[in-house]
Amino acid sequence: MAEGRVHNFGAGPSALPIDVLEEATKGLLNFQETGIGIAEISHRSKEFTAFLSETEDQIRTLLRVPPTHKILFTQGGGSGQFSSVVLNLLARHHLLHPDLKNEDRVMDYVVTGSWSKKAMEEAKRLGGGRVNIAADARRYSQDGKSFDTVPPHDDYIFSADPALIYYCENETVDGVQFAGEAGLPTSFPFAKLPENTILPLVADYSSSFMSRPIPRLADHAVIFAGAQKNLGPAGLTILIVRQDCLVDVDAAAKLGAIPVPLMLSYKTLADSNSLYNTPPVLPVYIAGLVLRKMSAEGGLQTYAQSNRRKFEKIITALKEGEAKGAYKGKVKEGSVSWMNIVFDVPGEGRLQQFLDGAAQRGMKGLAGHRSVGGVRVSLYNAITEEETDQLVQYMNEFATKTS
Amino acid sequence: MAEGRVHNFGAGPSALPIDVLEEATKGLLNFQETGIGIAEISHRSKEFTAFLSETEDQIRTLLRVPPTHKILFTQGGGSGQFSSVVLNLLARHHLLHPDLKNEDRVMDYVVTGSWSKKAMEEAKRLGGGRVNIAADARRYSQDGKSFDTVPPHDDYIFSADPALIYYCENETVDGVQFAGEAGLPTSFPFAKLPENTILPLVADYSSSFMSRPIPRLADHAVIFAGAQKNLGPAGLTILIVRQDCLVDVDAAAKLGAIPVPLMLSYKTLADSNSLYNTPPVLPVYIAGLVLRKMSAEGGLQTYAQSNRRKFEKIITALKEGEAKGAYKGKVKEGSVSWMNIVFDVPGEGRLQQFLDGAAQRGMKGLAGHRSVGGVRVSLYNAITEEETDQLVQYMNEFATKTS
Numbered sequence: 007m008a009e010g011r012v013h014n015f016g017a018g019p020s021a022l023p024i025d026v027l028e029e030a031t032k033g034l035l036n037f038q039e040t041g042i043g044i045a046e047i048s049h050r051s052k053e054f055t056a057f058l059s060e061t062e063d064q065i066r067t068l069l070r071v072p073p074t075h076k077i078l079f080t081q082g083g084g085s086g087q088f089s090s091v092v093l094n095l096l097a098r099h100h101l102l103h104p105d106l107k108n109e110d111r112v113m114d115y116v117v118t119g120s121w122s123k124k125a126m127e128e129a130k131r132l133g134g135g136r137v138n139i140a141a142d143a144r145r146y147s148q149d150g151k152s153f154d155t156v157p158p159h160d161d162y163i164f165s166a167d168p169a170l171i172y173y174c175e176n177e178t179v180d181g182v183q184f185a186g187e188a189g190l191p192t193s194f195p196f197a198k199l200p201e202n203t204i205l206p207l208v209a210d211y212s213s214s215f216m217s218r219p220i221p222r223l224a225d226h227a228v229i230f231a232g233a234q235k236n237l238g239p240a241g242l243t244i245l246i247v248r249q250d251c252l253v254d255v256d257a258a259a260k261l262g263a264i265p266v267p268l269m270l271s272y273k274t275l276a277d278s279n280s281l282y283n284t285p286p287v288l289p290v291y292i293a294g295l296v297l298r299k300m301s302a303e304g305g306l307q308t309y310a311q312s313n314r315r316k317f318e319k320i321i322t323a324l325k326e327g328e329a330k331g332a333y334k335g336k337v338k339e340g341s342v343s344w345m346n347i348v349f350d351v352p353g354e355g356r357l358q359q360f361l362d363g364a365a366q367r368g369m370k371g372l373a374g375h376r377s378v379g380g381v382r383v384s385l386y387n388a389i390t391e392e393e394t395d396q397l398v399q400y401m402n403e404f405a406t407k408t409s
Numbered sequence: 410m411a412e413g414r415v416h417n418f419g420a421g422p423s424a425l426p427i428d429v430l431e432e433a434t435k436g437l438l439n440f441q442e443t444g445i446g447i448a449e450i451s452h453r454s455k456e457f458t459a460f461l462s463e464t465e466d467q468i469r470t471l472l473r474v475p476p477t478h479k480i481l482f483t484q485g486g487g488s489g490q491f492s493s494v495v496l497n498l499l500a501r502h503h504l505l506h507p508d509l510k511n512e513d514r515v516m517d518y519v520v521t522g523s524w525s526k527k528a529m530e531e532a533k534r535l536g537g538g539r540v541n542i543a544a545d546a547r548r549y550s551q552d553g554k555s556f557d558t559v560p561p562h563d564d565y566i567f568s569a570d571p572a573l574i575y576y577c578e579n580e581t582v583d584g585v586q587f588a589g590e591a592g593l594p595t596s597f598p599f600a601k602l603p604e605n606t607i608l609p610l611v612a613d614y615s616s617s618f619m620s621r622p623i624p625r626l627a628d629h630a631v632i633f634a635g636a637q638k639n640l641g642p643a644g645l646t647i648l649i650v651r652q653d654c655l656v657d658v659d660a661a662a663k664l665g666a667i668p669v670p671l672m673l674s675y676k677t678l679a680d681s682n683s684l685y686n687t688p689p690v691l692p693v694y695i696a697g698l699v700l701r702k703m704s705a706e707g708g709l710q711t712y713a714q715s716n717r718r719k720f721e722k723i724i725t726a727l728k729e730g731e732a733k734g735a736y737k738g739k740v741k742e743g744s745v746s747w748m749n750i751v752f753d754v755p756g757e758g759r760l761q762q763f764l765d766g767a768a769q770r771g772m773k774g775l776a777g778h779r780s781v782g783g784v785r786v787s788l789y790n791a792i793t794e795e796e797t798d799q800l801v802q803y804m805n806e807f808a809t810k811t812s
C-alpha cells in the first residue's frame with residue numbers, strides 16, 4: 007500500500023485498487039506512449055477510441071452481455087438515469103401503443119429502499135404515465151417505514167403491459183439486496199413478471215455492478231450503474247440497453263410523449279458509440295484499467311467468490327457481536343447486501359466509539375448514510391480480504407470489550 | 410516537461426499544465442493527507458466539500474461573478490446544456506407569462522458556427538416555443554453556408570420578450586469568436602438587446618471560459634462551459650446562473666412547460682450546492698488545481714495578456730505565410746478566435762505535409778475538425794508562449810519552403 011493510505015470502507019465514491027491508481031498516475035502524464043495525458047487526449051483519437059472499445063468488450067465478456075444489448079457510456083449518475091429510463095421507455099411505449107391514454111401507461115416500481123423510492127418519485131414527478139407500486143418493502147418492517155427486507159415473491163403485483171418495471175438491485179443506503187441466486191425467496195421474482203410481452207425490465211445496478219454475475223441479464227431492457235462503487239471514479243455511468251429500447255424519441259414526442267433531451271436519448275448514445283459529445287475520458291480510463299485487472303485475475307467469478315467470503319466474514323463478526331449485545335443488524339436475513347452491511351451499535355456514545363476506534367486503526371468511511379445513521383461497511387471489489395480481516399478483528403475486539 | 414510528452418495543440422480535450430498533472434498524480438493516491446485518493450473520497454467529506462467550495466470561490470474571484478449569480482457544477486457537457494437552457498428558461502417564461510401560447514414563446518438564437526447551430530436545432534427539436542434566428546453568420550460568407558465571421562451589429566433582430574437569447578462566444582470548430590472588447594463591430598451587440606426586461610441571455614463559453622474576462626457577465630442569465638478546454642478534464646460542466654433563473658420547474662410544468670429531468674433543473678443543483686448526487690469528483694479536482702494555479706499566477710488578466718500574445722504570434726505567422734501562398738486563413742479579420750485559429754494549406758498534399766512535419770517536431774492535435782478540414786491551432790491557457798514560438802517557427806519554415 008502506498009504511503010499514508012488508509013482502508014476506505016466508504017459507500018461511494020469508494021476504494022479503487024492501488025495498482026490501478028498507480029498505473030493511472032502514469033497515464034495522466036502520458037497515455038500509452040502518445041506523449042499526451044489521458045485527460046488531455048482527443049476522445050476521437052485512435053488510441054482513445056480503441057481503449058473505449060476495449061472497455062466495452064471487457065464489460066461484455068465479464069458479464070456475458072448478449073448481442074441483443076448495447077453497452078453505452080454516459081454521464082449524470084444513477085439519479086440522471088432515474089429520468090432517462092422513464093423518458094426513453096415511455097417513448098417506447100408510445101410507439102408500441104400510440105392510442106393509449108397517458109393515464110393508462112403504467113410504470114411498475116418495486117420499492118425496496120431509498121434509491122428505488124427516489125426513482126419512483128422521479129417517475130411520478132415527470133408524469134406521462136401512472137406509477138404502480140408493484141411491491142413496497144416498508145410493509146414488512148416493524149415500524150412500517152423502514153427498508154429492511156426484500157418483499158416475498160408472492161406479494162409482487164405487476165401490471166399486464168407496463169411501460170417499465172423498475173427495481174434497484176442493491177440499496178446502498180439501506181443495505182438491502184436481492185439474493186443473487188434466482189429462486190431464493192429473496193431473489194428478484196422473475197417468474198412473476200408479465201408474459202407475452204418483451205419485458206421492459208429496468209434495474210439500477212449502481213452499487214453491485216461487477217461484484218457478481220447479473221441474474222437473467224438478457225431479460226432486462228435497461229441496466230444502469232454509476233461507476234463509483236466497484237468500477238471507477240464518479241462521473242461515468244454505464245448502460246446496458248436492449249436494442250428495442252433504442253427508440254426514435256422524436257417520433258414518440260409527435261405521438262404525445264415527453265420530449266427527451268438529446269443527450270438523454272439512448273438512441274443518440276448508441277448511434278454515436280457513446281461519442282455523441284466528449285465522454286468523461288478520465289473516469290472511462292480508470293474504469294477500463296479496473297476491468298483489465300478483473301479479467302486478468304479470473305473475471306467475475308473470482309470477484310464474486312471473494313465478495314461472498316468478505317460478506318460472510320463480516321456477517322459472522324456481526325452475529326457474534328449481536329450475541330454479545332454489541333451490535334444490532336438492521337436488515338433481515340436473506341436480504342442483507344453483500345456490498346453494504348448496515349448495523350447499529352447500541353448504547354450511549356458507543357457508535358462514535360466504534361467509528362473513532364476504527365479510524366484510529368486506519369479504517370475510514372464506516373459511518374452509515376446520514377438519513378439512517380449507524381455503521382455501514384461497504385465491501386466493494388477493491389476492498390481486499392486482508393482489509394476485511396482487519397475490520398473483523400476490530401469488530402470482534404470491540405464486541406468483546408462491550409460484553 | 411515530463412519525459413516523452415508532446416505539444417498538444419488539440420481542440421479539446423486539450424493540454425493541461427504539467428505541474429497541475431504532476432500534483433494530480435499525488436492526489437490520485439492520497440488527497441490532502443486524508444489517506445484516501447481523490448477519486449475514492451466521499452463527495453460529502455469535509456475535505457472534498459471544502460475543495461469544491463474553494464473551486465467555486467476561485468471562479469467567482471477570477472471572473473468577478475456578482476452575488477446575483479450562482480456557480481454550479483454539473484455533468485453532460487455543452488451538448489447537455491443545449492437542452493437544459495431551453496428547458497429551464499422555457500419554464501421561467503411559463504412562470505412569468507402563464508397565459509402565453511407556446512407558439513408565442515420565442516427563443517432567439519444567434520448562429521455563428523456549428524455549435525450554436527446545434528444548440529438552435531435542439532431548441533427546435535424540443536419544441537415548447539418558437540425559434541427565431543436573431544442573426545445567421547452564413548449570410549455574410551461567400552458561399553452562403555460557411556461560418557467565417559460574426560454578423561455586424563446592425564443586422565441582429567432580437568425579439569421583444571424572448572424566453573432566451575442564445576449565443577456561442579467562441580465557435581471551436583469554425584474558429585469564429587466575438588471580439589472581447591464590447592463596442593468593437595465584432596463584439597456581441599449588447600446595445601441591441603431588448604430593454605425593459607431582465608435579459609434571458611445565454612452564452613456557451615465552453616472553449617473560451619477562463620481565457621479572458623467575460624464582457625457584461627452580470628447581464629447574462631446563464632453562462633455555461635464544458636471544462637475540457639482551458640480548465641480541466643472532460644466530464645465537468647460549469648454553470649453561472651442568475652438567481653431568477655433558478656425556477657420551480659414543477660410549477661412551470663403544471664402550467665404546460667416541458668417536464669424537466671430532475672438533474673437538469675438548475676434549481677436542483679443550486680439548492681444542493683451542486684451535491685444533489687455524486688459530482689465528477691476527479692475532474693472537479695483537476696479543474697480546482699488549474700484555478701489555484703491561475704490565481705497564483707496573477708489571475709485572468711495575466712492569462713488574457715498571454716493569450717493575446719500567443720494569438721498575435723500565430724496570426725502574424727499566418728499572414729506572412731498567406732503572403733507567400735502557403736496558408737489561407739478561413740475567418741474574416743475581427744472575428745478570428747484567440748483560442749482556435751483555423752486555416753487551409755492550399756496545394757495537393759500540402760496539408761498532410763504540414764501536419765506530418767508538425768508531428769515529427771512533437772506538435773500534435775493540429776488537424777481541423779473533421780467537418781471542415783484544414784489546420785486548427787488551439788491556443789488554450791495550457792499552451793505556453795514557448796510552445797507557440799515553436800509552432801510559429803515551424804509555420805515560418807514551412808511557408809518559406811513553399812514559396
